[in-house]
Amino acid sequence: MQRIAIVGAGKIGGMIAAMLSASQSYDVTVLDRDQAQLDRLRGAHPVNRVRVDIDDEAALAAALSGMSAVLNAGPFQLTTRIARAARSVGAHYLDLTEDVASTRVVRGLADGAPSAFIPQCGLAPGFITIVANDLAKRFDTLHDVRMRVGALPQFPTNALGYNLTWSTDGVINEYCEPCEAIVDGRLQQTMPLEELENFALDGIAYEAFNTSGGLGSMCETLLGRVRNLNYRTIRYPGHAAIMKTLLNDLGLRDRRPLLKEIFETAIPVTMQDVVIVFVTVTGMRDGRLMQESYANHVRAGVIDGVPCSAIQITTASGICAVLDLLMEGGLPEKGFVRQEEIALDAFLANRFGRHYVTA
Structure with missing residues (x-):
């Protein structure tokens, strides 16, 4: 053993x-x-x-x-x-x-x-990287690889549409640090909380925006092979605007211990969460422009007799x-x-x- x-x-x-x-x-x-x-x-x-x-x-x-x-x-x-x-x-x-x-x-x-x-x-990085690379290998030529992940409360009740489900330090870090991406074939740094997009899955509205670290080593792996590669975190609509106010307008980007204290005092932890994994890859296969996607929802459950959140x-x-x-x-x-x-x-x-x- x-x-x-x-x-x-x-x-x-x-x-x-x-x-x-x-x-x-x-x-x-x-x-x-x-x-x-x-x-x-x-x-x-x-x-x-x-x-x-x-x-x-x-x-x-x-x-x-x-x-x-x-x-x-x-x-x-x-x-x-x-x-x-x-x-x-x-x-x-x-x-x-x-x-x-x-x-x-x-x-x-x-x-x-x-x-x-x-x-x-x-x-993310981790499972989403494995999924994205698997999809990418199915194409002769890659155009775009879009990786999206969110850990969200099933029953949001506050303006952020968010509950604490994992490391508060980790959430703050990914909202504050520069992000990597490949844009028009070139490796670039992008700003967190930017490039907001809105979409729906199964009739539920979400937003997604840049956050740091989710790509892992995919930029290095796909540089020279893909036109655009990016990772964004999924939240309920309105979350990014509030976070930008807290971090930028109120200056909490430079006072992370205070932001952590606010989060852990004011935002409840929940075990009733859902993890969303959404990857889309487009490119050429056999002379045709094709797209393949992977979408998955994982919900909270019980493991070895212990109630567990989806992110756990x-x-x-x-x-x-x-x-x-x-x-x-x-x-x-x-x-x-x-x-x-x-x-x-x-x-x-x-x-x-x-x-x-x-x-």
């Missing part, structure tokens, strides 16, 4: 622990600096719980010694520290970060590593499926591994990836 460490006992880390322990294929240890977080872990199957100061890299490395793989479910600010600790003990490393700068550091750590480094194994299910099942594929020999076992190297069919056939298969 493979020994697996999960760093971070929050909403996502706890869900990963529940999934892996329920599979009875992994000996799971969860590490966190907060004993209360460890005590709140739920699930029908036991996991090991270790309190460790994540800021102490020597202590963290000691706690990770002997692990086959380290799954980072901590906040994006700790990504590089946890990745360095995994590198020092020779363990495989997987994370969920959407932070572009952190991923660059992880890629550097992967150079010459005896183990695999697979960042961005969640929903999709994010945790993503990294668990990639871990399974790695341990089964289906992915490179050394160096940097991109999400685009994961086959969609293999992912969806995996016992964890099946959570994305809806009736």
